[in-house]
Structure formats: structure tokens, C-alpha cells
Amino acid sequence: MTESDEEEERLYDVLVVGGGNAALCAAIAACRGGASVLVLEAAPKFYRGGNTRHTRNMRCAHDTATDTLTGPYTEDEFWTDLHQVTGGQTDEDLARHMIAESKEMLGWIAEQGVRFQPSLGGTLSLGRTNSFFLGGGRAMLNALYRTGEKLGVEVRYESELVGIDIRDGMFLAARVKRGDRTTKIRAKTFVAAAGGFEANIEWLKQYWGDTADNFLIRGTPYNRGTVLKMLLDAGAHPVGDPTQCHAVAIDARAPKFDGGIITRLDCVVFGIVVNKHAQRFYDEGEDFWPKRYAVWGRLVAAQPDQIAYILFDKNASTLFMPSLFPAIEAPTIGELAAKLGLDAAALEKTVRDFNASVRPGTFDPTMLDDCRTHALEPPKSHWARALETPPYFAYPVRPGITFTYLGTKVDRNARILMQDGKPSSNMFAAGEIMAGNVLGKGYAAGIGMTIGSVFGRIAGREAAKRANN
DSSP states (O other): OOHHHHHHHOEEEEEEEOOSHHHHHHHHHHHHTTOOEEEEOSSOGGGTTGGGGGOOEEEOOBSSOOSSOSSOBOHHHHHHHHHHHHTTOSOHHHHHHHHHHHTTHHHHHHHTTOOEEOOOTTSOSOTTTEEEETTHHHHHHHHHHHHHHHHTOEEESSOEEEEEEEETTEEEEEEEEETTEEEEEEEEEEEEOOOOSTTOHHHHHHHHGGGGGGOEEOSOTTOOOHHHHHHHHTTBOEESOTTOEEEEEEETTSOSBOOOGGGBOOOGGGSEEEETTSOBOSOTTSSOHHHHGGGHHHHHHTSGGGOEEEEEEGGGTTSSOOOSSOOEEESSHHHHHHHHTOOHHHHHHHHHHHHHHBOOOOOOTTSOOSOOBSSOSSOOOSSOOOOOSSSEEEEEEEEEEEEEOOEEOBOTTOEEEBTTSOEEEEEEEOGGGGGGGTOSSOOOTTHHHHHHHHHHHHHHHHHHHHHHO
16 A cells, blocks of 8 residues: 555544644644644745744733733733724624633643743833743744644645535545645544635735735745635635735835744834825824734825835834834934935925924823824824934835734634534634634734634644544
């Protein structure tokens, strides 16, 4: 019997497609539930893990301070924050279920070998709400892989799902391409954890038009939405607006794909943002940065040529974690405009008008302070200080897409719901491929990892139960 024949003969309990946080949480939970588990990752081993490779932290509810968290973050406060950033566009039952389950996740994740550290200075002021991974996302991911493999999880890299056999909402088998060979893999249950379609520019253009050509993809080039499309074509119930996504303003000099978190810019609240016409277009100090940083990708996407510039002066230059790329610097606003290719007179007027509108206050980046503008449109509601101390700096920014919100609808047990409203008997989903259930729009730092961890663990646990029965 050939290796291909053996693959087609074997029946796994759980087949997990994807290689990031959600997939590994599912695989580990399923394996701990007594199931045989195969994980298929389309990427090579070095690039395994999707967007998890670039993350730093996760947001979980907790009742007390810990060695790495400065205070409690209750379920009610988590829900209030989520409701605020989504504008109420969330499945409340699923969201509250996720938040309740998140209270166990920090302990469970630690049991899988993941270590935490206090929050980093100059990031997003998340010391109370978010737990930071010691060594970042890749260290967290490596710990999950080590644990999974010790438990007996089988992992295959460069294994692309090219077909799914589904009958009456029930998974039967998958067709997988590995190198030049395509084989059929059978399993009692199926967990989809393969991310969204943010790396599929042609798919993005169906909803965004040619604007999508100027998008930069913060994470893996392998998240093309192949598995999502197969599931939707097979009758899975879609959820989410295809134009909604986790999109932030990132350094315009970043690569098209895989620039990661080091290209994100957290200095918006400390300066002003202008478009190619040197005009401001939104309130830079609307709210705390962890709750508003993800609106800036869509805001920049709506500007001419999808380009904008963050301006600040010497006073703000040490208040945030810088980009991988150095800021553009000049001794005057006019000279800075020349370096940016902006109209000098227009930029000087924008800065002059902004400076004149700033009202005295007590600057405090840790709270919603009283430094604001008066009679300026758009206003700057907090942290407004005149740009008057040279040298002056700027970062060019473009929309950086992390993941898309169109996905598969699920229930509390992470079962994929079909278009008739009934749950699949053996198909589950976790992570970005179902994030639209919780995130109708908007984002708050660390929620993507919460969704992946919580629903990954649920999916793996429930898939193991289904396989065992």
C-alpha cells in the first residue's frame, strides 16, 4: 500500500484546517478530549500561524490583578467596551458567551506552555485589560505547537485544502494538495480555522473596487479565504459585512504582505493626521487608542489615493513605540511638506489653524484629558497640543488590513450553521473565519486572539465529543 493509499484509508477523529492560534487551541482541546487530530497548514513551516505570528496580546475578563495585569477587568466592562467599538453590531448572546469563557483562558493558555509578561511601555496602555505574551505571538504559537505535538497532534505543512465533500450539512472528506499530489483525507469532524480573505486582493476588490489595490496586508499572504468560500458555496450561513475588517493605519513604506505589528503606528493621538491635500479629516483624540486605533484603516481608505500623514513635533516624539521605519523629519512645517510632497502653504495653514484652536489643559495620555480644540472642524477632543516645538516629524500611512469579518455563522458550541438555520452535525469554526459573529464592525486591541482562543477551545472540545460519540 502506498503512502497516498494509507492517507486515504485512515479516518481521523478531528481534521483542523489552519495553523494559527484558533487552530492550535482547537487541536489541543480535541486531543485532550481523547481524539486523534490532524492539522493542515497551507503555509510552509517558517510562515505557519497566520496572523498569530504578529500578535502581542489577548484581552480576557478577569476579576483581580495578577503578576502581569494591573487590575480587574470584569465581564460587564469587557461587554461595554465590545458594544461600544462595534456600535452594537454584534451577536450579544455569542459575545457574552465568549467573554464569560475568556475568564478561563489565561489559565488554560498558560497550561499549554504559553508565558506572559507585563504590558510593554509605549504600546496601547493595556496593562489592566490585556495579557502580553512573553516573546510575542511567535513564542506563543511555538508553545502551542510544542504542546500539541507532545500530545500527539499530527501537523502537515504546505497542505492546501482544494475541496470539501459535504452532504446535507455533514462533512465527509477533504481533498488536500501537497506538492504535486492531491489526496483525500477523511475525518469524523471538521474544524475550520483558516482565517479570512484579506490576502485575496481580487476578492477585496469585489467590495472595495480599485481602492483595494492600495491596501497593505499586515499578515500572511496565505489567508486567501479559500476554505471560507468552499464552506459558503456548500451552504454554510454567512455572517458579517464583507467590507468590514480589522484595518489600521500602518506605515506606507511597509511591504505589501506580512509587515506585521512593527509597521503599526500608535502616534495618531499625539499629533494630527492630514490627507494628500494637507487637510485634517477626523478627530485624532476621540477616545482611548485601544478602542479607536482600528478605525483609522477605513478612514485612510476613504481618502484620495488611500494615503495620509501623521504629523507631530518634538514634544510627542518619545510618547509611543515607533515604526520599523524612521519618521520623516524637518526643522519647519514648510520643509516637512516638501519632503512629503504636500502643498506647503496648505499644510502650514492646517497646522496654524489647529494650533490657534487648542485650548489650555492638563495633558495626560493615561486618561481622557481636558486638552481639546475649540471651534475647529473636525475637532480634536483630547490630547490636543499645539505643534510648535521643532523639529517636526511625519509618518506616511496607508490602510493595513489584518483580517476580514465576512465569515460563517456559528452557535455557542462553535458549530457552523447552515443556510436553513440548522447547525452542522460535525463542522465547527473558530477564529477569524467566524469573527464576524462577534465583530460586526470596529475592533478593540486583543479581541481577535480572544475569539480565536475561546472558540478554538470550544470547537476542539465539541468536535472530540462528537467524534467519540
